[in-house]
Amino acid sequence: xxxxxxSSRKRISPALLAALLASAAFIPxxxxxxxEPPLPAIQVSPAAKxxxxxxxxxxxxxxxxxxPRTAEAPTTAPANPPGHLVTSPTTIPTxxxxxxxxxxxxxxxxxxxxxxxxxxDLLLTVPGLNVAPNAPGELTSxxxxxxxxxxxxxxxxxxxxxxxxxxxxQFDFGxxxxxxxxxxxxxxxxxxxxxxxxxxxxxxxxxxxxxKGAPQWSTLVEGGSFGTFxxxxxxxxxxxxxxxxxxxxxxxxxxxxVTPAELLPPGQKRNNDFYDNLTFHGKVSHDFSEMFSxxxxxxxxxAHLRYTDNDNxxxxxxxxxxxxNRQFSGLLDGVFKLLDGRFNNHFGVTYTDTDRxxxxxxxxxxxxxxxxxxxxxxxxxxxxxxxxxTLLQGQTLxxxxxxxxxxxxxxxxxxxxxxxxGTIQNLGSYAELQSNFFDxxxxxxNVRHDQNDHFGGHDxxxxxxxxxxxxxxxxxxxxxGTGFHAPSIDQLYGPFSAxxxxxxxxxxxxxxxxxxxxxxxxxxxxxxxxHNNFNNLIESVPTANPFxxxxxxxxxxxxxxxxxxxxxxxxxxxxxxxDYTHTIATDDTLHxxxxxxxxxxxxxQAQWAATDSLxxxxxxxxxxxWLDTDPLSGGSIRAPGYQLVxxxxxxxxxxxxxxxxxxxxxxxxxxxxxxxxxxxGIGVYGGLRFVTN
Numbered sequence: 208x209x210x211x212x213x214s215s216r217k218r219i220s221p222a223l224l225a226a227l228l229a230s231a232a233f234i235p236x237x238x239x240x241x242x243e244p245p246l247p248a249i250q251v252s253p254a255a256k257x258x259x260x261x262x263x264x265x266x267x268x269x270x271x272x273x274x275p276r277t278a279e280a281p282t283t284a285p286a287n288p289p290g291h292l293v294t295s296p297t298t299i300p301t302x303x304x305x306x307x308x309x310x311x312x313x314x315x316x317x318x319x320x321x322x323x324x325x326x327x328d329l330l331l332t333v334p335g336l337n338v339a340p341n342a343p344g345e346l347t348s349x350x351x352x353x354x355x356x357x358x359x360x361x362x363x364x365x366x367x368x369x370x371x372x373x374x375x376x377q378f379d380f381g382x383x384x385x386x387x388x389x390x391x392x393x394x395x396x397x398x399x400x401x402x403x404x405x406x407x408x409x410x411x412x413x414x415x416x417x418x419k420g421a422p423q424w425s426t427l428v429e430g431g432s433f434g435t436f437x438x439x440x441x442x443x444x445x446x447x448x449x450x451x452x453x454x455x456x457x458x459x460x461x462x463x464x465v466t467p468a469e470l471l472p473p474g475q476k477r478n479n480d481f482y483d484n485l486t487f488h489g490k491v492s493h494d495f496s497e498m499f500s501x502x503x504x505x506x507x508x509x510a511h512l513r514y515t516d517n518d519n520x521x522x523x524x525x526x527x528x529x530x531x532n533r534q535f536s537g538l539l540d541g542v543f544k545l546l547d548g549r550f551n552n553h554f555g556v557t558y559t560d561t562d563r564x565x566x567x568x569x570x571x572x573x574x575x576x577x578x579x580x581x582x583x584x585x586x587x588x589x590x591x592x593x594x595x596x597t598l599l600q601g602q603t604l605x606x607x608x609x610x611x612x613x614x615x616x617x618x619x620x621x622x623x624x625x626x627x628x629g630t631i632q633n634l635g636s637y638a639e640l641q642s643n644f645f646d647x648x649x650x651x652x653n654v655r656h657d658q659n660d661h662f663g664g665h666d667x668x669x670x671x672x673x674x675x676x677x678x679x680x681x682x683x684x685x686x687x688g689t690g691f692h693a694p695s696i697d698q699l700y701g702p703f704s705a706x707x708x709x710x711x712x713x714x715x716x717x718x719x720x721x722x723x724x725x726x727x728x729x730x731x732x733x734x735x736x737x738h739n740n741f742n743n744l745i746e747s748v749p750t751a752n753p754f755x756x757x758x759x760x761x762x763x764x765x766x767x768x769x770x771x772x773x774x775x776x777x778x779x780x781x782x783x784x785x786d787y788t789h790t791i792a793t794d795d796t797l798h799x800x801x802x803x804x805x806x807x808x809x810x811x812q813a814q815w816a817a818t819d820s821l822x823x824x825x826x827x828x829x830x831x832x833w834l835d836t837d838p839l840s841g842g843s844i845r846a847p848g849y850q851l852v853x854x855x856x857x858x859x860x861x862x863x864x865x866x867x868x869x870x871x872x873x874x875x876x877x878x879x880x881x882x883x884x885x886x887x888g889i890g891v892y893g894g895l896r897f898v899t900n
Contacts, residue, residue, distance in 0.1 A: 434461025
């Protein structure tokens with residue numbers, strides 16, 4: 208298993224319906240209350256607010272004047288509070304306390320407090336994840352519970368943003384900034400029963416900010432180490448029937464030292480990386496009547512990177528390479544509410560278009576090619592219908608059908624090979640039952656069938672029960688699910704190792720755990736044990752001709768481990784939280800450790816609202832050693848672990864102006880992750896934020 212790795216309708220098999228029907232058989236006639244959702248930190252709330260499964264009627268415009276921070280300010284709120292709503296586990300907003308699946312929620316307020324400017328940086332401390340963040344803008348891999356980096360489904364406002372032209376359909380987190388994010392959910396474990404292909408390891412779902420109340424304009428300017436200069440602006444608001452939110456951001460890092468000294472030939476100076484990112488995002492929603500509303504989302508990113516390659520292996524090139532990445536994504540979603548809001552139907556379409564270009568002039572200088580450029584294009588169109596029907600109080604049935612078309616093309620002009628392209632179509636249908644019995648027992652069961660025009664049909668499912676004991680503030684939870692990853696366009700049609708006979712990669716996994724709150728929820732702790740099996744993993748293997756490789760389903764892997772946390776609210780202004788992840792990831796084909804999966808990961812965070820205006824945040828991260836590839840020899844080598852400490856401060860000058868600053872890598876640790884990519888030392892940043900009343 209490497210670190211980088213799509214119909215006609217068919218009936219769902221009776222065996223797969225067992226989980227769904229089992230929970231349906233327990234529907235009571237009297238007291239069932241809520242549908243269930245995903246699980247976060249630790250909170251058991253029997254009086255959790257009942258989720259609203261319908262689009263609320265928007266209130267008349269109100270003046271939303273910012274108030275000075277008080278001791279109850281959200282800056283020190285615990286992670287995943289019990290009444291917090293999440294959508295990724297079930298597609299329906301549900302209190303996190305009712306969710307059995309392992310989930311971490313990061314809010315926009317937390318992003319503001321920690322001042323993380325890229326999503327990879329934000330994910331570094333999330334339990335169950337290992338992030339290999341190269342330089343700003345470079346390809347960044349995220350591994351959930353030891354799964355491959357292409358085993359994570361990534362959604363932005365419900366849009367699948369993975370790149371069909373990527374060799375393994377992996378999403379590149381490198382160009383993804385945090386500006387404008389309202390909530391980020393990390394859902395761990397196989398999620399094929401709801402999401403279909405790609406969610407073997409889990410789902411990362413990002414929701415951008417929605418306009419609320421009177422018009423509000425905000426802007427941010429920030430500068431600091433390594434030639435960093437960031438700007439962001441947004442305008443948002445709502446009327447009685449329309450909400451809107453528009454934002455734009457520009458991120459520039461002019462001089463990031465990436466190449467380690469040992470990879471520089473004698474006498475050659477290091478060429479630092481240059482990165483520039485421009486992102487625009489818009490979201491509009493309009494209620495035409497109490498029964499029909501329309502939602503629209505559009506997002507555009509234009510990112511450029513100048514970096515140092517190693518065509519002169521193992522040493523770095525004296526001339527830098529360039530890459531460009533442009534992506535447009537959009538959504539149009541119509542919502543029909545019937546039966547007094549008990550039957551909600553979504554009809555819509557999503558679209559993603561990605562263009563990438565790389566230029567490697569030094570490759571031509573060495574005489575290996577006649578042109579420095581390579582081109583990649585991928586687009587995805589998905590047409591869908593999704594509904595949620597409240598059968599009885601606390602019993603909600605979710606159903607959906609979606610048709611997806613992926614197109615991809617690659618032109619490796621740099622290598623002198625002919626361009627290649629392909630198309631993949633998939634029809635998916637799914638059903639899910641969410642049940643709440645007496646606000647104590649919650650269960651979600653889902654099944655899905657995908658019919659693909661290349662590999663045929665594939666069935667997946669998931670079941671996730673949770674039990675709350677409000678008398679002791681205890682929560683017990685468990686889940687079991689399956690997932691798969693369809694072969695990519697490059698693996699089926701690409702110019703180098705294509706194989707039209709590939710089958711989907713598959714996974715099955717379970718987890719179980721508990722969450723406990725004490726002292727009126729001021730102390731919380733919990734743990735989750737997990738186990739995953741992966742089979743039919745796709746790898747490029749040699750053929751009878753040692754110079755020719757072909758993709759084959761040849762690999763197997765197992766991952767298992769533990770995720771644990773504890774949090775303490777020392778005062779109304781001061782909170783502490785710690786997380787620990789233990790991961791054992793094994794290549795069952797070669798009987799070796801999987802690369803870039805550290806066995807141990809510790810993280811801790813302290814937030815202190817020192818005054819009504821000043822908030823301080825400290826974050827610490829410790830990563831143990833891991834198996835990696837030696838950039839000098841190409842063999843396997845053990846990479847040393849590393850430790851990081853980051854500090855951030857936010858000071859509210861008045862109702863409009865704020866100043867902020869942070870120190871990254873406080874103790875100036877020098878490390879590589881992955882090997883061959885040097886991380887920056889200590890960095891100091893600061894800026895101003897202006898928000899209208």
